[in-house]
Amino acid sequence: MYNLILMGSPQGDSDPIGTFVMLGLIMIVFYFFMIRPQMKKGKDQKKFREAIKKGERIVTIGGIHGKIAEVKDATVLIDVEGGNRLKIEKSAISLEASNALKKS
Numbered sequence: 446m447y448n449l450i451l452m453g454s455p456q457g458d459s460d461p462i463g464t465f466v467m468l469g470l471i472m473i474v475f476y477f478f479m480i481r482p483q484m485k486k487g488k489d490q491k492k493f494r495e496a497i498k499k500g501e502r503i504v505t506i507g508g509i510h511g512k513i514a515e516v517k518d519a520t521v522l523i524d525v526e527g528g529n530r531l532k533i534e535k536s537a538i539s540l541e542a543s544n545a546l547k548k549s
Contacts, residue, residue: 494535497521505537 497503501513503523511523514530521538523531 490540493540494538503538505533506539
C-alpha cells in the first residue's frame with residue numbers, strides 16, 4: 446500500500462505529479478477532519494469561559510462541582526458543598542460538563 450501511494454503504480458513507473466497530488470489530498474483531509482474541529486472547539490471554549498457569570502453552576506476539569514460566587518479576569522471563586530470556597534483558573538472550567546448540567 447505504501448509503495449502504491451509513493452510510487453504511483455505497482456509496476457514501478459513513478460509519477461511524481463501523482464504522488465504530490467495524493468499527498469496534497471491527504472493533507473486536505475487531515476486538515477478538515479483533525480485541525481479544523483480542534484480550532485472550532487478551542488474558540489467555543491474561550492467564548493464560553495469569557496461569558497460565565499455569577500450564579501452559574503459549573504464543573505471543573507478535575508470533576509469539582511460548584512456555583513460561581515465571583516468572577517475576575519483570569520480566576521473564578523466557586524462555592525462548593527459544605528460552604529467552602531475555591532479559587533480556580535477560568536481555564537479549569539469544563540465546557541462539556543457545564544453544558545450537561547444546563548440540560549438536566
